[in-house]
Amino acid sequence: MKLPFSLFLALRYLKPKRTFLSIITLISVLGVMLGVTVLILVISVMTGFDRELRQKVIDFDAHILVTGEEVLTNWRDLTEKLRATPHVVATAPYVQGPVIVEHNEQRLAPLIRGIDPEQEEKVVTLQKFVKAGKLDLSGDTTVLGIELARQLNVNVGDTVTVYSPGNLSIVLDRIKKLEHATAEEEKKAIAELREVVLPKDLTVTGIFETGHYVHDSQYLLVPLFIGQELYGLGDALHGITVKTQDPYDVDQVKAEIEKFLDVSQVARTWIDMNRQIFEAIRLERNVMFFLLFFIVVVAAFGIMSTLITVTVQKRREIGIMKALGANIGQIVWVFLGQGMVV
DSSP: OOOOHHHHHHHHHHSOOSSHHHHHHHHHHHHHHHHHHHHHHHHHHHHHHHHHHHHHHHHHSOSEEEEEEEEESSHHHHHHHHHTSTTEEEEEEEEEEEOEEEETTEEEOOEEEEEOHHHHHHHSOGGGGEEEEOOOOSSSEEEEEHHHHHHHTOOTTOEEEEEOGGGHHHHHHHHHHGGGOOHHHHHHHHHHHHHHHSOEEEEEEEEEOOSOHHHHHHEEEEEHHHHHHHTTOTTOEEEEEEEESOGGGHHHHHHHHHTSSOTTEEEEEHHHHTHHHHHHHHHHHHHHHHHHHHHHHHHHHHHHHHHHHHHHHTHHHHHHHHHTTOOHHHHHHHHHHHHHHO
8 A cells, every 4th residue: 555655754764773863762652652551550550449449338338327416216117218218228227336345455446336137138248258257146246357356366266355335324324323222222223233334245256358447457246236235225226227229329319318317317328428538549549640641741742852853853855855846734744743653
């Protein structure tokens, strides 16, 4: 195939020769290649990291959490309303709060999450995260995150002691009642008080690993009734977890839920709860894009300087082309074509 005059000369000028100019051209080409490659690679990695982090959050956390300023006492009625909401797949009750966990004189302050395993499994598939033991939350049992287990040096079958600040209000109320109590009432109250303030011994039945450090190092799963007992909630809850059909379309479901919530109750999506993390990743990705974009710009300036050098050094050839009848447009396209190919 016969090439156009301008393109033919542009390609001839790009053929490597043992000249200083050809070396500059090669460096310019490599600079552009390197800049674009790094730009694409870094942006792809950052985008993949963002997607992977979102998936890990979705896998362990509910799509929507419904909580209140105080504990939820009417949670059964609220659960029925939530399940009747369009695009809601399942709900589950939960209790969550800080505790002190002790094992072999090692003490940490993670979060307990009291759950009903059967209902929670419909919202979050916890079973797939269990790496050792099993998801057995019947009786005085617990399932730990793998990082938390390492820090406490705990294995399946060991016993951990849990202290909760949640029963402090019960202790204070019962002490206050002792002021005007009879000897018999005081004796009975003290016996009950011992039951309240005694720490809870839980047997480790399983260890889970989500791949998300916060989850693996901060969470201690316990039966729902244990969580209620540790925090003195009676039949009340801290909140209700909700699973939707599409985790990326939770704002619409949240708006529907908010229509029947009390003023003291609030619905938060998994995006709301992790907004700071995702915003930080987005900002970092944008900053990396601009930094790497400047690498490409510098490489482009290298190409421009090369073309200027070529044009100056080819003055004799330009004169010959004019003498042979080439017009200005054809000559300009020789060097533009060279730059475009590079």
